[in-house]
Amino acid sequence: MTEMTGLRAWLLTDTPQSRGQARLASLYQGWLAFRRNPMAMFGLAILIALLAIGALAPWIAPHDPFYQDLTARLQPLGTPGHPLGTDSLGRDILSRLIYGSRITLYIVTLVALIAPLAGLIVGTVSGYLGGWVDMVLMRITDIFLAFPRLVLALAFVAALGAGIENAVLAIALTAWPPYARIARAETLTLRNADFISAVRLHGAGPIRIITRHIWPLCISSLIVRVTLDMAGIILAAAGLGFLGLGAQPPSPEWGAMISEGRRFILDHWWVATMPGLAIFTVSLAFNLLGDGLRDVLDPKGEK
Amino acid sequence: MTPLLEVEDLWVRFPTRTGLFDAVRGVSFKLGRERLGIVGESGSGKSMTGRSILRLIRPPGQVTAAHIRLDGEDLMQHSEAQMRKVRGQRISMVMQDPKFSLNPVMSVGEQLIEAWRVHKKGSRAEARRRALDMLEAVSIRDPERVMRAHPHELSGGMGQRIMIAMMLIPDPELLIADEPTSALDVSVQAQVLQIMDRLVQDRGMGLIFISHDLNLVADFCDRVLIMYAGRVVETCAADKLHEAKHPYTRGLLNSLPRLDAPQKRLEVLRRDPAWAQAPSVRPS
Amino acid sequence: MSALFFDDVSVWFGEGRDRVDAVRHASFRVGHGESFGLVGESGSGKSTIMRALTGLAPDWSGRMAVNGNPVPRGRHRNRLFYKSVQMVFQDPYASLHPRQSVDQVLSETLHLHGFRDIEPRIVRLLDDVGLGPAFRFRYPHQLSGGQRQRVAIARALAPEPSILLLDEPTSALDVSVQAEILNLLTDLRAEHKLTFLMVSHDLAVVAHMCERIAVMQAGEIVEVMGVDEMRALTPAHSYTRKLLQASLGYTRG
Numbered sequence: 072m073t074e075m076t077g078l079r080a081w082l083l084t085d086t087p088q089s090r091g092q093a094r095l096a097s098l099y100q101g102w103l104a105f106r107r108n109p110m111a112m113f114g115l116a117i118l119i120a121l122l123a124i125g126a127l128a129p130w131i132a133p134h135d136p137f138y139q140d141l142t143a144r145l146q147p148l149g150t151p152g153h154p155l156g157t158d159s160l161g162r163d164i165l166s167r168l169i170y171g172s173r174i175t176l177y178i179v180t181l182v183a184l185i186a187p188l189a190g191l192i193v194g195t196v197s198g199y200l201g202g203w204v205d206m207v208l209m210r211i212t213d214i215f216l217a218f219p220r221l222v223l224a225l226a227f228v229a230a231l232g233a234g235i236e237n238a239v240l241a242i243a244l245t246a247w248p249p250y251a252r253i254a255r256a257e258t259l260t261l262r263n264a265d266f267i268s269a270v271r272l273h274g275a276g277p278i279r280i281i282t283r284h285i286w287p288l289c290i291s292s293l294i295v296r297v298t299l300d301m302a303g304i305i306l307a308a309a310g311l312g313f314l315g316l317g318a319q320p321p322s323p324e325w326g327a328m329i330s331e332g333r334r335f336i337l338d339h340w341w342v343a344t345m346p347g348l349a350i351f352t353v354s355l356a357f358n359l360l361g362d363g364l365r366d367v368l369d370p371k372g373e374k
Numbered sequence: 375m376t377p378l379l380e381v382e383d384l385w386v387r388f389p390t391r392t393g394l395f396d397a398v399r400g401v402s403f404k405l406g407r408e409r410l411g412i413v414g415e416s417g418s419g420k421s422m423t424g425r426s427i428l429r430l431i432r433p434p435g436q437v438t439a440a441h442i443r444l445d446g447e448d449l450m451q452h453s454e455a456q457m458r459k460v461r462g463q464r465i466s467m468v469m470q471d472p473k474f475s476l477n478p479v480m481s482v483g484e485q486l487i488e489a490w491r492v493h494k495k496g497s498r499a500e501a502r503r504r505a506l507d508m509l510e511a512v513s514i515r516d517p518e519r520v521m522r523a524h525p526h527e528l529s530g531g532m533g534q535r536i537m538i539a540m541m542l543i544p545d546p547e548l549l550i551a552d553e554p555t556s557a558l559d560v561s562v563q564a565q566v567l568q569i570m571d572r573l574v575q576d577r578g579m580g581l582i583f584i585s586h587d588l589n590l591v592a593d594f595c596d597r598v599l600i601m602y603a604g605r606v607v608e609t610c611a612a613d614k615l616h617e618a619k620h621p622y623t624r625g626l627l628n629s630l631p632r633l634d635a636p637q638k639r640l641e642v643l644r645r646d647p648a649w650a651q652a653p654s655v656r657p658s
Numbered sequence: 659m660s661a662l663f664f665d666d667v668s669v670w671f672g673e674g675r676d677r678v679d680a681v682r683h684a685s686f687r688v689g690h691g692e693s694f695g696l697v698g699e700s701g702s703g704k705s706t707i708m709r710a711l712t713g714l715a716p717d718w719s720g721r722m723a724v725n726g727n728p729v730p731r732g733r734h735r736n737r738l739f740y741k742s743v744q745m746v747f748q749d750p751y752a753s754l755h756p757r758q759s760v761d762q763v764l765s766e767t768l769h770l771h772g773f774r775d776i777e778p779r780i781v782r783l784l785d786d787v788g789l790g791p792a793f794r795f796r797y798p799h800q801l802s803g804g805q806r807q808r809v810a811i812a813r814a815l816a817p818e819p820s821i822l823l824l825d826e827p828t829s830a831l832d833v834s835v836q837a838e839i840l841n842l843l844t845d846l847r848a849e850h851k852l853t854f855l856m857v858s859h860d861l862a863v864v865a866h867m868c869e870r871i872a873v874m875q876a877g878e879i880v881e882v883m884g885v886d887e888m889r890a891l892t893p894a895h896s897y898t899r900k901l902l903q904a905s906l907g908y909t910r911g
Binding site for chain 3: 086087088090092265266288
Binding site for chain 2: 699700803832833834835836837838840841844859861862863865866885888889900901902904905906907908
């Protein structure tokens with residue numbers, strides 16, 4: 072116990088002795104602030120559980136998600152051996168949901184890496200350099216924003232061919248413009264800040280200022296926004312899956328599962344409802360997490 | 375005669391990671407129809423004192439006091455609804471920067487008229503007339519034009535005068551001015567102070583003037599409280615401020631560069647932890 | 659040759675109808691090792707002159723020179739300029755990057771100027787500005803206003819400049835902290851043989867720090883005087899007299 076309090080004191084010190092300690096201490100203080108928000112902690116717990124489920128899928132799934140048993144098709148909830156029932160081909164819904172979490176995580180991770188990064192680069196360059204660069208980049212952004220998102224994604228997938236990778240690409244291509252807008256707005260307020268002027272007076276060039284001084288201040292609000300958008304991204308992926316343009320059968324992608332279950336929705340409601348509930352839970356978890364992160368990360372909330 | 379305002383044993387506390395932080399510790403004073411200056415450095419609790427009189431400290435901050443009496447009525451016993459009537463009607467507050475206190479999308483005239491109609495009953499025409507009177511009272515030369523202007527079209531001094539005009543509409547008994555001239559140039563500062571000075575005298579208001587500027591307070595106020603670390607360390611007549619005894623007050627006065635007396639080095643204030651521990655001084 | 663030379667400098671913002679002439683035909687020189695003050699009310703253009711010199715206000719005409727080297731137009735200056743001229747900003751709460759520790763700020767600055775021996779230099783800079791090594795890994799939010807301003811001064815001193823531009827360096831600070839910072843600047847000037855160009859609205863501060871003072875009104879320099887004239891309250895121009903009168907204190911009218 073004394074060791075714990077020693078560690079705590081070391082992390083909470085106002086006089087860190089080294090770079091590492093300073094960095095860890097600020098992380099720890101962020102964590103303390105985050106921990107005070109119970110809803111955000113709840114969201115985080117769900118997402119950690121999702122990660123664990125995805126990682127341990129082969130061990131915790133009761134059945135092979137692709138194994139069809141036509142004699143046991145459309146079994147209701149609570150059937151022995153199939154707690155969440157089976158679908159139209161007699162596949163175990165629980166197992167399919169468990170394996171589907173991997174696909175969801177895959178999509179979410181890829182989109183969360185590509186879209187904000189593209190937005191960050193476009194937005195900060197545009198905001199910092201201004202002039203014609205800003206004009207050109209922002210008009211391109213406007214063009215992307217002018218299309219309804221799902222329609223644009225549909226067009227991309229139609230052009231590139233159906234499949235998870237292309238769905239991810241399509242979603243990322245349609246998701247970056249809002250991030251570019253946010254990053255640009257932040258950059259405009261930072262561009263003339265005294266601390267930016269100060270590094271300029273030491274001869275720092277635009278690339279250095281953008282990547283080292285502006286990015287760290289934009290990234291937090293982007294992380295918050297991405298987490299809040301994550302629900303939308305999952306739904307877009309599910310939507311593409313539902314329309315048959317994302318993951319292809321027999322892949323247990325949640326959207327595709329809803330799409331398959333749709334035909335039986337009146338008599339066998341659980342087939343579509345269970346993946347729906349999974350999407351709902353994960354989206355909610357990301358939203359709660361995003362709210363909590365906003366309190367911790369958003370520099371405007373700081374003193 | 376009961377004083378206009380009596381504050382007795384006022385504490386303001388904020389919870390922090392390491393326990394409760396006392397921003398104001400046991401401050402007591404009485405105020406008549408006079409100009410009382412509260413001076414101190416940032417973090418001395420001077421603004422907190424002003425805000426807590428209006429009960430404007432937001433949770434998690436906590437305000438406790440034996441009493442805060444306005445004309446004998448204890449504000450600490452008031453409900454939030456009753457406090458809303460006190461704020462603006464009987465006690466007004468002028469803040470440092472008028473930009474944040476005026477509504478940017480309404481013209482000055484609309485804001486003044488609305489402020490008047492919130493507090494008084496009467497027609498729009500009358501409200502308008504009173505608003506014009508008010509602008510004249512704060513020495514605005516072309517009130518008709520200023521009525522149509524939006525806050526961003528005004529200079530700092532003009533904005534601050536309009537704020538004062540707005541605060542004076544309901545005829546408050548007490549005006550709390552928190553660094554009202556710190557954002558202004560010296561020449562404009564003098565104008566604004568003159569206006570406040572005249573209004574206090576003509577209307578018999580009480581004024582609490584919160585400032586970090588010792589010279590200004592010495593010239594402008596009748597009495598001064600000097601605050602340090604949430605306590606009143608010294609109190610004196612304003613014109614005797616330069617003869618103050620407390621080492622903190624002396625230190626502050628001596629750390630100022632002077633136009634009339636060149637110094638090689640400025641005196642640096644040596645802080646004594648005992649200052650923060652001694653109980654608040656009670657003004658006579 | 660002067661450390662700073664301004665000849666017929668005009669600075670403006672915007673173009674066409676929106677053009678605002680912030681500084682008009684300003685000429686003055688600052689000798690080596692001299693401390694020169696610019697005073698005036700807000701909007702008089704006193705800070706704008708500094709910003710034009712450093713490239714933060716790019717639209718100007720006239721001639722400016724640093725140690726005899728003409729200053730080019732536009733935003734960019736050469737390495738020599740950044741090595742010889744540095745600036746301390748008004749608000750220490752805005753002039754430090756909120757996510758960078760003192761150590762990061764100083765090591766990046768030293769790196770930008772091509773120094774190799776960063777480690778000992780950081781220690782020495784912190785020592786120079788009266789901050790011990792304990793402050794090295796703190797973030798701005800863990801520092802008081804005065805400590806932040808000391809970090810900003812350390813950053814300005816990092817390239818070992820000969821000229822320091824001080825833009826109201828103490829107006830955001832308490833008077834007791836102001837005294838500490840002004841004393842620090844006085845010491846540093848003696849120690850490093852610095853030339854100061856200081857902007858302030860506080861005449862007493864400028865009188866304390868500077869030997870010669872230019873008074874600005876509405877973009878123009880109306881008077882340049884020695885500090886003794888100012889202390890004796892015998893300026894030539896009526897505006898200067900008015901300014902001095904106002905800063906002597908409030909008199910009940």
